[in-house]
Amino acid sequence: MFDDLPPDLERLRTLRTWHAMWLARIDGKIAQLVQRQAEQERGRRAKPAPPKWIVELGIGVGRPPVQVHRGTCWPTAPAHAATAVPTSVSASSAYPTATSGR
Numbered sequence: 001m002f003d004d005l006p007p008d009l010e011r012l013r014t015l016r017t018w019h020a021m022w023l024a025r026i027d028g029k030i031a032q033l034v035q036r037q038a039e040q041e042r043g044r045r046a047k048p049a050p051p052k053w054i055v056e057l058g059i060g061v062g063r064p065p066v067q068v069h070r071g072t073c074w075p076t077a078p079a080h081a082a083t084a085v086p087t088s089v090s091a092s093s094a095y096p097t098a099t100s101g102r
Contacts, residue, residue: 057063
């Protein structure tokens, strides 16, 4: 057995209290990290699929559509709106960027 511990009861109890406090901090941090990892995993599983098409909107009143892009084409920004499919014309005939991967 190690003999590097203090010989008196008061200091031994102080050391035990100090180590118990550290163990509580370590256990709390472990619980935080486990919860964070579980939340990240739930977020990965619940992440929606990217939209099939993104419509780039113009500026001004009414914000008319300017271009249609594939859903994975570029990041969605305020000037872009996700849509299921182009409604009035086919993407390949009217919007060459939708099929060229721009």
